[in-house]
Amino acid sequence: MIKAENIYKYFGDLEVLKGIDLHIKEKEVVAIVGPSGSGKTTLLQILGTLDKPAKNKNEELIINQERVLEQQDKSISRFRNTHIGFIFQFHQLLPEFTALENVCIPAYIQKRTKKDAEENAKKLLEFLGLDHRMDHKPNALSGGEQQRVAVARALINNPSVVFADEPSGNLDSASAKKLHELFFQLRDEFGHTFVIVTHNEELAEMADRVLVMKDGKLTSK
Template sequence: MVKAEHISKTFGNLQVLKDVALNVKKGEVVSIVGQSGAGKTTLLQILGTLDMPDNNAQAQLTINGKSLTGLKSKLLSAFRNEHIGFIFQFHQLLPEFTAMENVCIPAFIAKKDKAPTEARAKELLDFLGLSHRYDHKPNELSGGEQQRVAVARALINNPALILADEPSGNLDTESADHLHKLFFRLRDEFNQTLIIVTHNEELADMADRKLVMKDGEFVNN
């Protein structure tokens, strides 16, 4: 599902990633842990095509059978919208839109028809226990509900891969526990592939595989 090879990243004189390699199978949940500054988020951004690795003839990134190395920005954006879903620590919902509208945005960007998109959004919100929140705006939702709306938004285009960066870092213990269990429901019921960067050891230990990053490298890959 995900194959990354020889991924390095340098900012000025600081090398944040050092020849990283990563392979993730379809339906696998992989957690990445490590101290702040280890390179976890930088790697996730590169895997999500939000950033580019250092120019290196050996660097390769393949997701869902598609080689992304050297693709132009417009093609990368289209691939990202269709094949990758993102969940961040802060939900990044647009405050002026309802839960339903927020979930639909990635599909509308992909120029999908309104009726099937809204039907899919309702299915996802129902699955996430938010059938009573379609028309509520983010400020009318709890933190846990906001994050579940963000999960629905990440799933609206049926992506091959979900990337999550500290997804429960802003939640109370109960909401975080619900979110963690949700990730594994997605794996079990939809064969969803997830890569999760987290400082939450409980979540990290639940994953099929836990990778530790230190000084820009995996120490147990």
């Protein structure tokens, strides 16, 4: 599913990632843990094609059998929209749109019809227990509801892999627990692969595998 080799990243003279090698299997739930500033989010952004590693002769990133580092920016954007979903700590919902409209946005970018996008969005929101909240805007939703809308938005194009960056970091403990359980339910029912950066020990312990980031390097826990 995901194969990364020899991934380096620098910010000025600061070496943030120091030759990361990583292999994630299809339908695997992997947690990446480690102290703040260790490079977790930087790695996630590179794996999710939101950023690029430092150029060297041997770096490689393969996602779903596609060598993404060899692609041009427009091609990478299309690949990202089709194959990758993102869930962030702060849900990043657009406040002027309803829950249903927010979920549909990635489908519209993919140029799917309004009917098709809305039908799929409604199914996801129903699955996530939000069928009675579809027409509400984000400011009328609880934190847990907003994050579930963000999950539906991440899944609308049926991505191969979902990257989540501290997805429960802004939730109360009850909502966080429900969100964690949801990830595994989605993996079991729909076959999604999840790569989750988290400080939440409970979530990390639930994962199939835990990777520890320290000083720009990965080790298995």
